[in-house]
Amino acid sequence: MRLLEEKIKKDGRVLNENVLKVDSFLNHQIDPSLMNEIGKEFSQRFANEGITKIVTIESSGIAPAVMAGLYMNVPVIFARKRKSVTLTDELLTANVHSFTKNESNELVIARKFIDKNDTVLIIDDFLANGQAALALVNMVQQAKATVAGIGIVIEKSFQPGATILKDQGLRVESLARIANLSNGEVTFILEKMEELI
Amino acid sequence: MRLLEEKIKKDGRVLNENVLKVDSFLNHQIDPSLMNEIGKEFSQRFANEGITKIVTIESSGIAPAVMAGLYMNVPVIFARKRKSVTLTDELLTANVHSFTKNESNELVIARKFIDKNDTVLIIDDFLANGQAALALVNMVQQAKATVAGIGIVIEKSFQPGATILKDQGLRVESLARIANLSNGEVTFILEKMEELI
Numbered sequence: 001m002r003l004l005e006e007k008i009k010k011d012g013r014v015l016n017e018n019v020l021k022v023d024s025f026l027n028h029q030i031d032p033s034l035m036n037e038i039g040k041e042f043s044q045r046f047a048n049e050g051i052t053k054i055v056t057i058e059s060s061g062i063a064p065a066v067m068a069g070l071y072m073n074v075p076v077i078f079a080r081k082r083k084s085v086t087l088t089d090e091l092l093t094a095n096v097h098s099f100t101k102n103e104s105n106e107l108v109i110a111r112k113f114i115d116k117n118d119t120v121l122i123i124d125d126f127l128a129n130g131q132a133a134l135a136l137v138n139m140v141q142q143a144k145a146t147v148a149g150i151g152i153v154i155e156k157s158f159q160p161g162a163t164i165l166k167d168q169g170l171r172v173e174s175l176a177r178i179a180n181l182s183n184g185e186v187t188f189i190l191e192k193m194e195e196l197i
Numbered sequence: 198m199r200l201l202e203e204k205i206k207k208d209g210r211v212l213n214e215n216v217l218k219v220d221s222f223l224n225h226q227i228d229p230s231l232m233n234e235i236g237k238e239f240s241q242r243f244a245n246e247g248i249t250k251i252v253t254i255e256s257s258g259i260a261p262a263v264m265a266g267l268y269m270n271v272p273v274i275f276a277r278k279r280k281s282v283t284l285t286d287e288l289l290t291a292n293v294h295s296f297t298k299n300e301s302n303e304l305v306i307a308r309k310f311i312d313k314n315d316t317v318l319i320i321d322d323f324l325a326n327g328q329a330a331l332a333l334v335n336m337v338q339q340a341k342a343t344v345a346g347i348g349i350v351i352e353k354s355f356q357p358g359a360t361i362l363k364d365q366g367l368r369v370e371s372l373a374r375i376a377n378l379s380n381g382e383v384t385f386i387l388e389k390m391e392e393l394i
Contacts (some may be wrong), residue, residue: 069229
């Protein structure tokens with residue numbers, strides 16, 4: 001998605017070879033107009049999947065997910081992070097370890113919001129090691145619903161998440177795919193052959 | 198806001214005289230179309246205030262705030278909750294105690310995103326005791342920016358928050374104002390005189 005790549009080039013900050021800060025437009029300060037375009041793009045990419053629900057994680061997934069939900073006319077559910085949870089039949093839960101923050105969280109979704117008739121699109125801001133997306137997939141599957149695919153705003157393609165998800169047969173649509181963050185610069189994977197010409 | 202009141206009547210659940218659950222459309226599952234209308238309503242109510250930034254709190258404030266930001270064409274910043282923070286000059290911080298959850302959090306906003314030239318609209322999902330809104334006001338004032346007002350989705354008018362904020366000279370616009378939750382029902386404060394006729 002050209003608009004997003006340009007925004008990342010302009011306002012993203014490469015802290016080191018692994019870390020890209022996008023807190024000026026995605027995960028602390030948010031650019032609503034960009035989120036609107038991102039939501040529209042997700043809705044186009046998953047238009048033929050019969051999506052009935054979108055699932056994301058608090059907090060940075062909410063803005064792109066809600067915009068996608070507006071275009072797709074479906075509810076959005078955000079999984080809540082909890083340090084520990086008293087398990088009940090009323091909750092879908094999964095553990096997720098963040099390598100970035102080196103902390104584990106329990107994710108929680110009220111079971112009543114997803115059932116076996118749902119076809120779910122998972123949306124998140126970043127895909128790196130894939131642990132958060134896998135946890136969401138796991139929760140959707142606990143509810144016996146169908147995972148239609150995973151929509152990611154920024155994929156760090158040099159980390160294993162995308163491959164792990166695709167190896168499970170999951171469709172992954174990432175709007176910006178970063179090949180590397182070497183030399184303090186963002187290099188994207190070329191999306192279309194014409195960009196090679 | 199009639200549409201919101203009807204949604205609360207239809208899908209809100211009164212747990213007791215103090216607690217209204219709206220997790221099916223506002224703070225766990227989100228109704229994007231309703232958020233869109235809420236954003237539009239906030240943008241109309243604060244149209245003449247010269248708003249340059251919207252500030253909210255993760256996670257439930259994000260959806261209505263981003264929709265308002267889309268209509269007002271301004272960035273949205275969400276304060277992050279932290280258990281404890283190493284203070285630096287780069288952060289605006291405030292403590293907030295949640296009576297509902299009986300826990301204290303430190304709120305954090307990167308200082309670089311708000312400066313003295315900003316006119317800030319604060320948006321949150323609920324107004325009860327006003328502690329969260331006051332913390333956001335405090336942080337905006339630390340940045341020497343102007344608080345244009347506070348936009349609230351659901352005000353529990355039987356709790357002191359709205360009065361506390363208005364006593365400080367702050368403009369509060371609440372889209373639904375709940376007079377009481379007695380007898381398992383939601384009773385709204387009438388907004389317009391014609392509703393009395």
